[in-house]
Amino acid sequence: MEYRLKTPLSEEDVRKLHVGDVVYLDGIVYTGRDEVHIHALEGLKEGKKPPVDFAGSVLFHCGPIMRKNEEGNWEVVAAGPTTSSRMNSLEPEFIEKFHVRAIIGKGGMSQPTVEAMRKHGAVYLSLTGGAAALAARGLKTVKGVEWLEFGMPEAIWIIVAENFGPLLVGIDSHGRSIYSDVGKSVEEKAKIVRKKLGI
Amino acid sequence: MDMKVIEETVFRLLADASTGVPPDVKEALTEAYKAADNDMVKMNLKAILQNIDIAMGERRPLCQDTGVHIFFVRGNIKLLDSISDFEETIKNALERATKEVPLRPNAVHPITRKNPGNNIGVGLPHINYIPTDDPWLEITVFPKGAGSENMSFMAMLTPSQGLKGIKNFVLDCVIKSGGKPCPPTIIGIGIGGTSDIAMHIAKESLLRPIGDRHPEKDMAKLEEELLNAINELGIGPMGMGGSPTTLDVHVEYAYCHTASLPIAVNTQCWTGRKATARIRESGEVEYIKPERRR
Numbered sequence: 001m002e003y004r005l006k007t008p009l010s011e012e013d014v015r016k017l018h019v020g021d022v023v024y025l026d027g028i029v030y031t032g033r034d035e036v037h038i039h040a041l042e043g044l045k046e047g048k049k050p051p052v053d054f055a056g057s058v059l060f061h062c063g064p065i066m067r068k069n070e071e072g073n074w075e076v077v078a079a080g081p082t083t084s085s086r087m088n089s090l091e092p093e094f095i096e097k098f099h100v101r102a103i104i105g106k107g108g109m110s111q112p113t114v115e116a117m118r119k120h121g122a123v124y125l126s127l128t129g130g131a132a133a134l135a136a137r138g139l140k141t142v143k144g145v146e147w148l149e150f151g152m153p154e155a156i157w158i159i160v161a162e163n164f165g166p167l168l169v170g171i172d173s174h175g176r177s178i179y180s181d182v183g184k185s186v187e188e189k190a191k192i193v194r195k196k197l198g199i
Numbered sequence: 200m201d202m203k204v205i206e207e208t209v210f211r212l213l214a215d216a217s218t219g220v221p222p223d224v225k226e227a228l229t230e231a232y233k234a235a236d237n238d239m240v241k242m243n244l245k246a247i248l249q250n251i252d253i254a255m256g257e258r259r260p261l262c263q264d265t266g267v268h269i270f271f272v273r274g275n276i277k278l279l280d281s282i283s284d285f286e287e288t289i290k291n292a293l294e295r296a297t298k299e300v301p302l303r304p305n306a307v308h309p310i311t312r313k314n315p316g317n318n319i320g321v322g323l324p325h326i327n328y329i330p331t332d333d334p335w336l337e338i339t340v341f342p343k344g345a346g347s348e349n350m351s352f353m354a355m356l357t358p359s360q361g362l363k364g365i366k367n368f369v370l371d372c373v374i375k376s377g378g379k380p381c382p383p384t385i386i387g388i389g390i391g392g393t394s395d396i397a398m399h400i401a402k403e404s405l406l407r408p409i410g411d412r413h414p415e416k417d418m419a420k421l422e423e424e425l426l427n428a429i430n431e432l433g434i435g436p437m438g439m440g441g442s443p444t445t446l447d448v449h450v451e452y453a454y455c456h457t458a459s460l461p462i463a464v465n466t467q468c469w470t471g472r473k474a475t476a477r478i479r480e481s482g483e484v485e486y487i488k489p490e491r492r493r
């Protein structure tokens with residue numbers, strides 16, 4: 001199935017998605033990777049809210065290249081997904097505490113995140129890694145930036161997306177993950193391959 | 200050698216390496232797309248090929264992770280009047296490219312994570328010198344993104360583990376890497392030497408064109424055997440299943456201590472980014488494009 005969804009996303013929006021579906025997004029997307037996860041969760045312990053409201057949001061694991069144009073406004077130069085597994089240890093809590101509905105990344109995430117997505121109603125959308133010039137075409141305007149003090153790749157960039165995709169549902173909110181499916185099948189195939197190699 | 204020529208050349212190499220893929224890589228990716236046998240593989244490879252066209256057409260970075268910068272300088276080092284001037288010139292070109300291409304400022308202090316914003320810091324950019332008697336200086340820019348570089352592995356095997364141990368280790372590494380290094384990857388393998396030599400030659404092997412086989416028969420056979428084995432695993436583009444997982448496997452080796460068997464795996468993402476130019480004493484510059492080997 002193919003869907004075109006508008007952010008913020010509702011639980012209903014994401015519950016209807018299944019592994020293998022294709023999604024195009026319109027609306028606000030926030031970038032956030034290592035430092036955003038670390039600092040948002042640390043802040044929460046001290047009772048501090050992050051500078052944007054992640055409820056119903058799409059969190060893009062991305063450290064983009066941005067440039068200020070002649071009018072002094074930020075624009076997206078290149079913005080592909082980063083390796084999501086670096087956020088494996090922090091993501092379940094991030095989803096639970098901030099009510100993120102979709103994560104865009106590459107390479108997939110581990111079982112605790114799959115479980116958090118099932119429990120709280122969220123999905124993982126895969127964008128082709130390295131295809132950052134193509135991705136930039138769907139990221140129309142930069143609305144703002146927070147936490148730029150962590151550096152360009154680690155800031156929260158507030159971006160307006162338009163027909164952003166194709167995004168493939170890699171983990172759905174029903175406990176299925178294409179990455180764990182592939183992982184299991186790779187383990188099986190590896191047995192045959194090892195036998196062939198005589199190891 | 201005229202430092203102005205070097206600066207302009209290095210600047211262009213940095214831009215070329217970041218905004219396009221070498222012809223051998225594009226050919227291999229196109230072949231993979233044509234051979235794709237499932238929708239998800241097709242979709243990912245189509246995005247990859249479209250992205251290459253957009254990036255090359257608009258001189259825009261292919262990937263937001265423009266890497267950290269490793270240089271290989273091969274040739275007659277005596278053509279340089281001063282190594283410190285040369286290194287300063289490379290840094291100037293990198294600083295300019297960071298602003299103008301633009302490249303993402305990736306270089307940070309390893310502990311404080313402070314980012315100076317220009318891709319320059321202690322130890323970066325890293326310059327490898329390979330002195331030869333050639334009448335030129337060949338500069339290769341090799342930007343290395345973290346997705347693939349984080350999938351680097353090395354082990355000190357025991358001699359008794361032998362070739363079987365090597366094959367087993369490589370398979371384990373590729374399985375562990377899954378979709379993280381942006382497959383279809385290029386796998387560099389360094390066998391022997393010492394711990395540092397093994398990783399160094401693994402990385403250096405990634406400079407070889409796609410399809411290039413090791414000149415020694417046994418090593419060439421190992422490359423092919425591992426390439427086929429890896430592609431039978433079905434990890435697939437972006438780790439979402441199918442084939443190919445890897446465009447090529449390159450093996451380099453060095454003699455090692457009789458009591459050790461070092462092995463290293465260095466992974467490159469599908470972009471296979473690199474750019475090379477040869478500069479002659481006259482100031483003549485030739486840009487070298489690697490061709491797909493059969």
